[in-house]
Amino acid sequence: MQGDDNGQVHILEMVTLFWLFFMTALFLIQIHIPDSPSIASDSTLELAAEDAIQMGVSAPAIDESIDNRLVELLLADDREGACELLLNGLTATVDGECWLAKNAGISAPHGDGVEPSGSSITVHRLVQVDADVWTVSIDVWYRGGIH
Numbered sequence: 001m002q003g004d005d006n007g008q009v010h011i012l013e014m015v016t017l018f019w020l021f022f023m024t025a026l027f028l029i030q031i032h033i034p035d036s037p038s039i040a041s042d043s044t045l046e047l048a049a050e051d052a053i054q055m056g057v058s059a060p061a062i063d064e065s066i067d068n069r070l071v072e073l074l075l076a077d078d079r080e081g082a083c084e085l086l087l088n089g090l091t092a093t094v095d096g097e098c099w100l101a102k103n104a105g106i107s108a109p110h111g112d113g114v115e116p117s118g119s120s121i122t123v124h125r126l127v128q129v130d131a132d133v134w135t136v137s138i139d140v141w142y143r144g145g146i147h
Contacts, residue, residue, distance in 0.1 A: 042121055045094065045120070045121040045140045045141065045142070046121050046123055046140075048090055048091055048094045048140055049090075049094075049096065049121065049122075049123035049138040049140045050123055051089060051091075052086050052087065052088075052089030052090045052096070052138055052140075053070075053086060053089070053123065053125050053136060053138060054089075055086075055089035056068070056069065056070035056082070056085045056086045056089060056136075057070050057071075057127070059085065069085060070082060070085060070086070070127065070136075071127065071129050073085060074100075074127060074129045074132075074134050075129050075130065079100050079110045080110055082098075082100065082110070082136075083098030083100065083110040086098050086136065086138055087138070090138075090140065092143075093142060093143055094140050094141070094142060094143065095114060095116075095117075095140070095141060095142075095143045096138050096139055096140040096141070097109055097114055097116070097138070097139045098110050098136075098137070098138055098139075099122075099135075099136075099137040099138075099139065100134060100135070100136060100137070101134065101135040101137075102132055102133075102134055103132055103133055107135055107137060116139065116141040117141060117142075117143075117144065118141050118142060119141065120139050120140060120141035121139070121140055121141075122137055122138065122139045122140075123137065123138050123140070124136070124137045125137075
């Protein structure tokens with residue numbers, strides 16, 4: 001009698017193929033793909049920056065002939081004071097950095113000069129002060145890093 005080993009080889013091939021498929025499926029199931037950041041988180045940061053700028057624009061000026069406190073500080077070219085006013089309007093959970101540019105000038109940071117920890121969002125606003133146009137930008141992020 002002559003033995004035929006082809007049947008046994010096919011069985012081993014099928015068992016190996018099944019084992020390979022099963023282990024690949026287990027590997028793919030265990031891969032952790034992080035969720036994308038929530039758009040709600042980004043909009044919260046954006047609203048915090050917009051609120052801080054709005055608070056600066058709505059704060060009353062010391063000189064009653066000027067519209068608001070932010071315009072008053074920019075008119076006096078008090079960039080540090082203007083940025084301090086804006087950054088004081090941020091909530092306790094948000095930190096930020098203020099950037100100012102006059103007319104076609106280069107935007108420069110003013111204030112403490114803190115670096116963002118994690119992702120940040122920048123909100124810009126143009127403010128008319130007499131014949132000058134100021135670009136007011138606030139770069140905001142969550143204190144303590146990513147949320």
